Each structure stands twice: as C-alpha cells, then as structure tokens.
Amino acid sequence: MKSSLAVPVQRRILRLAAPVVVYAAWLAAYVAAQLMAYAPHASLWFPPAAVTFAAVAAFGWRRSVPALLAASATASALTVMGYSAPASWTHWVAALVLFPIAHVGAFGLAARFTLASVERGPVPSLPRTVGAFLVGGAVASALATWLGAWTMHWAGMLERDAILATALPWWIGDYAGLTALGPLLLLALRDLSERARLPVREVLFAFDALPRPPRSEDRFLPKLALVLGLVLGALLLLAAAPEHESLLFPVFLSIVLQLWIAHTQGMLQSLLSVALFSVVLVATVAALDLGDHALTLQFAMITLASGSYFGLAIPVLYTDNSNLRRLLTHDAMTGACSRAFFLELAEQARQAALRRGEPVAVLMIDLDNLKTVNDSHGHAAGDAALLEVADACRSALRREDVLGRLGGDEFCAVLPGCAASRAETVAHAIQSRLVQARVSIGIAIDEAPDTALHEVMDRADTALYAAKRLGRGRVELR
The missing domain is CATH 1.20.1050 (Glutathione S-transferase Yfyf (Class Pi); Chain A, domain 2)
Known part of the structure; x- marks a missing residue:
C-alpha cells in the first residue's frame, strides 16, 4: 500500500514544486548574471532570459508567469534597495511592475513564436524552428532591453543620453544568455513537467523521433x-x-x-x-x-x-x-534494388568482372504459385513470401553480388566472378533457406564482353521457365 501511494504523492509534490523551481532557477540565473557583469547594467550574458523562455515553453503561461513575475520583481526590488539614493515611488513601480512585465512578456512571446514554428508546416522542420528561435530571441531581447532602458529613464535611474550606450550591451547579454542555455533548459523543464504529470504540449516532442x-x-x-x-x-x-x-x-x-x-x-x-x-x-x-x-x-x-x-x-x-x-x-517492401537501379549496378559489376577475365553468373529467381498464395491466404501472406525470398537471397549472396526485384514475383541476381558450379551452389543455398516459400531458379553464365546484359538475362529466363516446366522448385542452368 505504501509503494502504491508513493507515486501519486511524489507527483503532487512535483506539481507544487514546479513554480518554486522556476522561481529559484530564475533568481540563481540572475545572481550568475550579476557575477559576470563587466559594466553597469551590462553582463557577459543574462541567463534569466533562458529560464523565462524555457518555463513558458514547457509549462505554459498560466503555470509559469506568476513565478517568473515574482522572481523578476524580487531581483528588481533587491537592485533598487541597493541604490545609495533613497528609492522613490517611480523606482518601486519600475521594479515591481514594469521591469517584470517587459522581461516576461518579451521572452514569453519568443517561446510561443518558437513553438508555433513547429506547427507551421505539415511536418516539423528543425531549421525552421531554429530560425524562429534565433530571430524571435533577437527581437525579444531587443524588446525587453528597450522597454527596460526607457523604464529606467522614466524612473529617473538613467539619463536619456545614456539609453543607447546602456541598451546595446544589455541586448547582447540577454541574447547571449538565451541562445546559450534556452534549449537545454527547455528540455530539463519539459522532463520535470512529464514527471509531475502536467499537461505537456505535443510540439515539445516534435524532434525527439x-x-x-x-x-x-x-x-x-x-x-x-x-x-x-x-x-x-x-x-x-x-x-x-x-x-x-x-x-x-x-x-x-x-x-x-x-x-x-x-x-x-x-x-x-x-x-x-x-x-x-x-x-x-x-x-x-x-x-x-x-x-x-x-x-x-x-x-x-x-x-x-x-x-x-x-x-x-x-x-x-x-x-x-x-x-x-x-x-x-530500392523496392520498398523487399529492400532489393529497383529494376532501373539493379540494371545500372549489375552492368557495372559485370563489366568489371569481365575486364578481369572472370565469368559472371546471372540468376533469375521466381516465387512459385504467388497468385495461389494471394488467392488462398491473402496478399499479406504473398508479401511475406516475397520478403522471405529476398531475405534468403541476401543471406546466400556476397557483398559484391547485386540483387534486384524486376517486378511481381521475379528477382534477379548478378554474381561477378562466379562460375557455373558456384552459381548452382548459391541457387540451392537460396532454396534451402526458405521455409514457407518455394522458388524456381534459372542460371546463365556470361563470359563474353560483347554480349549485352539483357541477352544473358534472357538465357537465364529461359532456364527459369525450363525449371518451372519440369515441376517448379528446381534449379536449371543454360
């Protein structure tokens, strides 16, 4: 009983902890940004931008925004309290209201824009989504920066002439923090949301597969x-x-x-x-x-x-x-080469073998009674028989041999550097590997460079029909 109750209790704790995690992560990221500051209002990066982006994307507006606004307001309030001059009411309005809304609104919109790009086409496109993240993140960073800079000017914390000089490094720091950590934090918060059994949007899994x-x-x-x-x-x-x-x-x-x-x-x-x-x-x-x-x-x-x-x-x-x-x-069902591709590869392998003075064996392989199998047991059984034949051929052939499906129930294999005796051994090996299916095989040996491939295939085809006339399930050499 104890173990059966443990999992639901753990999930409830995780659900309650999710806003706390967001709040704590944002403040920890803010501290990291302050430690990396190299000038007033300028940091090498601003990781809270990544936290806000990831939280809105993973948890949605309703579950993430209260914690994000609270964290941003806390950090802004601590900053105002650290000023040497007494804080005015405009300072507190800026710290508790305007800064949080500008930051959370801007990067929250970037998250929504990025997720919307996943659903924009019939299939997910990683380049499209990456582009949306980078462009949307740049715009969001600029929006948060300029709103923040003008808020500081309105509150009397920044001279008008200093807005541009302050905003540019601020913008770059926000964007650097977002691009560096945003996607990784999104995966982390998505996994937390899954563990807590919170609703997780399907688009967050679009690129996992x-x-x-x-x-x-x-x-x-x-x-x-x-x-x-x-x-x-x-x-x-x-x-x-x-x-x-x-x-x-x-x-x-x-x-x-x-x-x-x-x-x-x-x-x-x-x-x-x-x-x-x-x-x-x-x-x-x-x-x-x-x-x-x-x-x-x-x-x-x-x-x-x-x-x-x-x-x-x-x-x-x-x-x-x-x-x-x-x-x-390649043939989608059996994995054998398609007819056109088979003829191309087979001719290349054949010519190379003949230049070396080696014989080439051509095997025409036909599945016996495919129509009867389809009529009696359905096309699924016929497809399974064709797949079994293709697998048997692949297991008996060498790496340099070429296997193609010419259409319907007929396969062809070209074996460079293969004499008649070995070709017959390979043909019988194919038959021995079959359990449900049965095939007839005709063999022709090619040793003349001036003979066309289709002529050799015609001879192998003649041998195949001889095997069928003699009772099927046979191997014949011509």
Whole structure:
C-alpha cells in the first residue's frame, strides 16, 4: 500500500514544486548574471532570459508567469534597495511592475513564436524552428532591453543620453544568455513537467523521433574536452597579453569543433556542449577580468550556439536524403534494388568482372504459385513470401553480388566472378533457406564482353521457365 501511494504523492509534490523551481532557477540565473557583469547594467550574458523562455515553453503561461513575475520583481526590488539614493515611488513601480512585465512578456512571446514554428508546416522542420528561435530571441531581447532602458529613464535611474550606450550591451547579454542555455533548459523543464504529470504540449516532442547520428559516449568527452581546452587556453593567453586580441583565435576555432560535435553526437550532447562552453567562457572572463573583450567573446558565444543548433539539422538532412535515395533505388517492401537501379549496378559489376577475365553468373529467381498464395491466404501472406525470398537471397549472396526485384514475383541476381558450379551452389543455398516459400531458379553464365546484359538475362529466363516446366522448385542452368 505504501509503494502504491508513493507515486501519486511524489507527483503532487512535483506539481507544487514546479513554480518554486522556476522561481529559484530564475533568481540563481540572475545572481550568475550579476557575477559576470563587466559594466553597469551590462553582463557577459543574462541567463534569466533562458529560464523565462524555457518555463513558458514547457509549462505554459498560466503555470509559469506568476513565478517568473515574482522572481523578476524580487531581483528588481533587491537592485533598487541597493541604490545609495533613497528609492522613490517611480523606482518601486519600475521594479515591481514594469521591469517584470517587459522581461516576461518579451521572452514569453519568443517561446510561443518558437513553438508555433513547429506547427507551421505539415511536418516539423528543425531549421525552421531554429530560425524562429534565433530571430524571435533577437527581437525579444531587443524588446525587453528597450522597454527596460526607457523604464529606467522614466524612473529617473538613467539619463536619456545614456539609453543607447546602456541598451546595446544589455541586448547582447540577454541574447547571449538565451541562445546559450534556452534549449537545454527547455528540455530539463519539459522532463520535470512529464514527471509531475502536467499537461505537456505535443510540439515539445516534435524532434525527439527525428533520426540522429550514431552516438558514442566515449567519443563525446574527448571532443568536449578539446573544445573547452581551447577556450581556456585562449583566455589564459589573453590574460597574459591583453593587448593581443588575436590570441582569441582558438575560441573561434572551437566553434568549428563544436560543429563536429553537433554533426556526430546526439542532440542532448550538443546542447550540453553549448551550455558548458558558455559557462566556462563567462566564468573565466570574469575570473581573469577580461571584460574589455566582452563584445568579441559574446559574438563568439552566440555564433557557436547558433551554428550548433543549425548543425543539429545536418544529420537529419543527410538521413532524409539517404532515405529518399533508397526509396528511389530500392523496392520498398523487399529492400532489393529497383529494376532501373539493379540494371545500372549489375552492368557495372559485370563489366568489371569481365575486364578481369572472370565469368559472371546471372540468376533469375521466381516465387512459385504467388497468385495461389494471394488467392488462398491473402496478399499479406504473398508479401511475406516475397520478403522471405529476398531475405534468403541476401543471406546466400556476397557483398559484391547485386540483387534486384524486376517486378511481381521475379528477382534477379548478378554474381561477378562466379562460375557455373558456384552459381548452382548459391541457387540451392537460396532454396534451402526458405521455409514457407518455394522458388524456381534459372542460371546463365556470361563470359563474353560483347554480349549485352539483357541477352544473358534472357538465357537465364529461359532456364527459369525450363525449371518451372519440369515441376517448379528446381534449379536449371543454360
């Protein structure tokens, strides 16, 4: 009884904890931003932007906005309380109302815009969604920045002449924090929402089922270490010689290596690598007091994140192209080559063997009584028999042999470098691997370069019909 009640209780706790997690994560991100500040109102990055984006996307407006507004108001109030001059009522209105609404509204809209891009087409498109995230995030960062800067001016905390100088680094810091951490935090909060059995929008799972490159955990760590090592090394060199900004070149070289990770690892590893790169970069810059190079490093951070997100789409495109090519060149049901592609490959293999002075065997393989199977047991049984024949052929043939489905119940195999005796052995091996199906096989041997492939296939076809006339389930050589 205890264990049966534990799971519902745990879910209720998680549901109650979700707003608390959002509130605490936002304030922790705000503290991180303050630690990385290199000028008044300017930080290397502003991670709360990522928290707001991820919370609205994962939990929706109703469940996330109260916690986000409360966290933003708390941070703004602490900032106002830290001013040396007494706070006026305009300060408190700005801190408790205007700043939170501007921030949460802007990045919440970016989240909704990004999710809407997933549903815009008949199938999810990762490049489209990445583009929506990057463009929507840039607009949201600009909106939050300008609203915040003008609010500060209205409240008497910022001179009008200083608005532009304050807003530009503020904008870049917000955008850097969003691009570096937003997608990874979204996955984390989505998983929390699942555990709490909160309603989770289907679009949040749109890219989970997309094909990914084969992942190798033991190779990810060396790649990650190389990326982070380049960043650390470059920043240490710059700290030793701050007048030589060209020493930052390894930071940009790490962007190339990060694309390597995006192309060869899974989505989670790529997002984790982007986040760790950003954390290591901003922490090292703050520790070594390299704020004079903040703008260059922020561009590197944003470029690496943007390139990585688009890079995640490359393996998908490769796989889609491979699947499309396979649909065009292979029979969808049996996996054998389509007729046109088979003739192309078979001719190439045949000519290569004949140039070496080797014989070529052509096997015409026909499934016996397919019409009877379809009429008696249905087309599903006929399809299963065809698939069994194709599997038996593949298991008996070599890598260099070519198998094609010519249509209906007929297959053809071209075996380069194969004499008559071996061809008959292969034919009987195919028959022996069949359990439910039975085939007749005709064989022709090609040793004349001036003979056309279709003529050899015609001879094999003649042998096939001889096998059928003699009782089916036979092998005949012509």
